[in-house]
Amino acid sequence: DSGVTQTPKHLITATGQRVTLRCSPRSGDLSVYWYQQSLDQGLQFLIQYYNGEERAKGNILERFSAQQFPDLHSELNLSSLELGDSALYFCASSMGGSDEQFFGPGTRLTVL
């Protein structure tokens, strides 16, 4: 158990819908990262937040957005969902901005 929690574990929804994935970092960690794992793209970095501020951005679609709240938990919002958005979404956290990252168990999103 890494100490990073993610909810929900599974999410099934329809195309065009909007979902929110939630992540709570390890106690004391200030950075939160979001990654997408799919069969065709592999593990891809989406976005990083550090103490509430966006720190780095990867190939995150405009339909996707994230934020980190004052209690340091983070949410990833995915809207206008497409079939290709079906994937495993991981959250990771680290103490600072450049330390090793600890991953949560992931949220499996299925878009039908």
Add this chain to the structure above:
Amino acid sequence: AQSVTQPDIHITVSEGASLELRCNYSYGATPYLFWYVQSPGQGLQLLLKYFSGDTLVQGIKGFEAEFKRSQSSFNLRKPSVHWSDAAEYFCAVGGFTGGGNKLTFGTGTQLKVEL
């Protein structure tokens, strides 16, 4: 741009045999290097990391990795594989660039252990 290549998609070894998983990276500065393991339906568990210093790093579960700058490699090794080591292994490179710290992962190596 940073990148990671794991040339072996699948590897099968017998239980008790030694293991080496290959990883080559591309990074403009001194890299941070990691190996993660993912069991079916599970998240990613950090096996070991290299930030600086001794080029041979020890990790959990009896794994080690050696950083070779001249070969841009960070291969993972284990002297004697156990059946429970069957999983997918990911090499990743990271670094503090542009204010952020993203990890770039390889495509993974699926390890099968024959009893």
